[in-house]
Every structure is written in C-alpha cells, then in structure tokens.
Amino acid sequence: MRIPTSLLALTVLLAAPALAQKPQGAAPQRPAGYPRSYDATIADARAEGRVRIYANADRAELVPVVEAFKRRYPGIQVFYADLGSTEMYARFVRETRARQYSADIVWSSAMDQQVKLINDGYAQQYASPEKPALPETAVWKNMGFGVTAEPIGIVYNRRLVPAGQVPQSHQDLETLLRTRRAAYTGKVATFDPARSNTGYLYLSQDFQTTRDTRSLMEAIARTRPVLETTTGPMLAGVASGKLAIAYNVIGSYALEQARRHPDLGVVFPRDYTLVTSRIAFIAREARHPAAARLFLDFLLSREGQGQLARHSLWPVRSDVPSRRLPPGQARVVRVGPQLLVNLDRLTRARFLRDWNAILGNGQPRP
Structure with a gap:
C-alpha cells in the first residue's frame, strides 16, 4: 500500500545499502535481441549517469526493480519522487512550463491524465525494442506504455x-x-x-x-x-x-x-x-533521455516485469509467470485517446x- 510522502520529497534510492553503486567496469552488454544501435543508447545513458522518475508506485514495489536495473546498468543513479497522481500531474506540468528540472519518466495509475499529457505534447516518441512483446492495448503512439495489468x-x-x-x-x-x-x-x-x-x-x-x-x-x-x-x-x-x-x-x-x-x-x-494499467512515458524535455529509455525498456522487459510480478503488480506481458484472470473476465482499459x-x-x-x-x-x- 502506497504511503504518501511530501510533494517535494525526493527519495534517492541509491542511499540504501542494498542499492550501493557498483564500480563501473566494462560497458554493460545490450539485452539479447536488441539492435546493435542500442550500444550507443547504453553509452549515452552511462554518460548521463542518472534518471529521474515521478510515480505513484510503492517503494516496496519499485526498489527491487531499481536494484535489478542497477545490476544490469551499474553507474546510473535512480531518483524517485513518490507523488499522488493529481499532485504528480500538476507538478510535472508546472515545472515543464517553467522550463525547470523535472521528471525524465512519468509513471502513473491515472490513465486518463497520462493520456492527456501525451496528447498535449509532454511526451516524446520512442520505439521500444520491447514493444513487440506488449499487448496492442498497452501502447499508444509509441509514447504511452502500459506497464502493468x-x-x-x-x-x-x-x-x-x-x-x-x-x-x-x-x-x-x-x-x-x-x-x-x-x-x-x-x-x-x-x-x-x-x-x-x-x-x-x-x-x-x-x-x-x-x-x-x-x-x-x-x-x-x-x-x-x-x-x-x-x-x-x-x-x-x-x-x-x-x-x-x-x-x-x-x-x-x-x-x-x-x-x-x-x-x-x-x-x-x-x-x-x-x-487498468500504470502508464509510463518519457518526458519531451527529459534531461536524461537515454537513461530514461534504458529504464523504460527495463520496466517492459521480462526481467523487469518479473520483478513487478513478485510484488503483486501484475505484469502487462503474457510471457511472464503471474496470476491471471479467467478468460473472458477481464475488461481491459485500453491505453489510448478514448480516455x-x-x-x-x-x-x-x-x-x-x-x-x-x-x-x-x-x-x-x-
């Protein structure tokens, strides 16, 4: 259950001993099946060194995902602001309009608000290598990605x-x-x-x-x-x-x-x-766009989805072991403009x- 924090509170997840930064050695290998060009994305993300996320997922749900992400991509810090959906929307819009430092990734359960932000031009397009593994109902305009079901x-x-x-x-x-x-x-x-x-x-x-x-x-x-x-x-x-x-x-x-x-x-x-689904998108004005792509791809990968599934967040991917509803029972709320x-x-x-x-x-x- 999410415990609300102050609007301005920013949790530096790497402060926990379990998330201590690993020494940077050889460049991390790109995930299997990803295009060779992804090596440049990884290099750019390592140069950026950080990613900032606004979300309303519980820390207990997100920390294991961040730990796994850090193991795959050591040296990239993850900063996470735990905000209510209405607060998140207002803060992100205010900061973006004022050209202030804001989130690289916005990830919220308020599906209609996320679709509005995307429709209003606050997101950037990204053809994630994980898209072919996602249901058609979970992706809109290569901008909004449903991460959970x-x-x-x-x-x-x-x-x-x-x-x-x-x-x-x-x-x-x-x-x-x-x-x-x-x-x-x-x-x-x-x-x-x-x-x-x-x-x-x-x-x-x-x-x-x-x-x-x-x-x-x-x-x-x-x-x-x-x-x-x-x-x-x-x-x-x-x-x-x-x-x-x-x-x-x-x-x-x-x-x-x-x-x-x-x-x-x-x-x-x-x-x-x-x-329903928690929709994530990469901000149009993201200060760390490459690191944001890495983190979004990880959320959508089998490894990331498996981490979510172990903490009661049902994965959107059908190839990840998880509890499922019986056929015909689910009324899926599609990610898209109808919202x-x-x-x-x-x-x-x-x-x-x-x-x-x-x-x-x-x-x-x-």
Whole structure:
C-alpha cells in the first residue's frame, strides 16, 4: 500500500545499502535481441549517469526493480519522487512550463491524465525494442506504455461478511446491500470520484461497461458509504473491521495487504473485472533521455516485469509467470485517446451531478 510522502520529497534510492553503486567496469552488454544501435543508447545513458522518475508506485514495489536495473546498468543513479497522481500531474506540468528540472519518466495509475499529457505534447516518441512483446492495448503512439495489468476488485472483512454472502459479481454485491442494508450501513467504502481522479476513472469505466452500474451505486448510496481518495484508508478500514466492504479497490495493493491481514478477502467480480494499467512515458524535455529509455525498456522487459510480478503488480506481458484472470473476465482499459473523454469538463460535470444525485437519493429522508 502506497504511503504518501511530501510533494517535494525526493527519495534517492541509491542511499540504501542494498542499492550501493557498483564500480563501473566494462560497458554493460545490450539485452539479447536488441539492435546493435542500442550500444550507443547504453553509452549515452552511462554518460548521463542518472534518471529521474515521478510515480505513484510503492517503494516496496519499485526498489527491487531499481536494484535489478542497477545490476544490469551499474553507474546510473535512480531518483524517485513518490507523488499522488493529481499532485504528480500538476507538478510535472508546472515545472515543464517553467522550463525547470523535472521528471525524465512519468509513471502513473491515472490513465486518463497520462493520456492527456501525451496528447498535449509532454511526451516524446520512442520505439521500444520491447514493444513487440506488449499487448496492442498497452501502447499508444509509441509514447504511452502500459506497464502493468492491474485488476480492480472488491475487498471484504472475513469476520463481518459470512462466507455464504461474499459477493462474487457486481449483481451479488448489489443484492447483498439491498437485502442487508441495515447490517452494512456505514460499513461500505469506495472512491469519491469528485475528489479522486482514479476513482472517477474506475466508476466511469463501470458505467461504460453496463447500465446496471447505476443500480449498484444506488444500493451503495443507501448504506451511507465512506468516500475515500486513495486505496490505503479503505484497506486499513476493512482490515481493522471498521469497514466490511470496499468497492473498486486496486487489486495489487489489496493482494499485498491480504498477505499480512488474514481477515482481508479479495474478490475479482466474475461478471467482469476492470483491468487498468500504470502508464509510463518519457518526458519531451527529459534531461536524461537515454537513461530514461534504458529504464523504460527495463520496466517492459521480462526481467523487469518479473520483478513487478513478485510484488503483486501484475505484469502487462503474457510471457511472464503471474496470476491471471479467467478468460473472458477481464475488461481491459485500453491505453489510448478514448480516455480523454473522461477529462472533458462538460462530461465530468454532468457525471458528477449524476453521482451527487445518486448519493442524495440514498440518504435517509428527515
């Protein structure tokens, strides 16, 4: 679970003993299958000596990737700023417009914001040698690269939700909340789409998937739900028993927490499960473009994807061993321009008016 840090906090991952810089010897060999011209990219990256990343992946998820990257490319420092998606977007845009030193790579779970930055000219094109191994849905314009394939699920407390009542689908969840509303009043949580861009993305995708989403949201609204801006408080609330159920939770975080909290159960709805991706791109004004290419390629490589998979971030590549959803269950959110619809001001305003109406209708009448 990501622990928020100060907006200005910059974590120098190499400060940890496990990441101590290795002495530079012979030039690292290019990965197998890469073109001979990649030798020049490696040489340029070593000359640059560093790469700066803005991301909202947890340190526990990223540090092993950085360690492996350092073993392959010793001498390249990795600087990582752990930022919320909204903070990341604002900071990167502000610094870029002011021509200040900013990120070389921007890597975020806010898919629509990433696509907007790419569409607005903040990214540079790069034909990664790893592209042929990626699903078509994970690459847009050789700029935006989906690095993960993360399912969005339902989390529940095993002590508060009897085994026979655990919802296995969206319809199951709606039925449970309608038939046992009193038991779950004040015990259900979800994202607040008005305050969380991630929550807005997930809920808008639900509405695009099925018209039944409105009925489910009405059932949730009648429980007087707890509305959060991040996954962390929802998982903590369910694990402690303060909450019984959390809807639309990032599956990678939920599975990681379930390892530590035996009362935490995770369900990926069998009717459909949204699968989102953390999109990475290389900044148009990157100060260290060659090192950024190396790091992006490593994230997309089998080795990098394998490191992510070992820390609950499901890889986007199908040739990396990992847990997978059953065929037909995944509703993959494609990396591409259709996500820009979410950021249209009129569309967003109309959506949030409807959401507020659902919440208002769900409150008990005086």
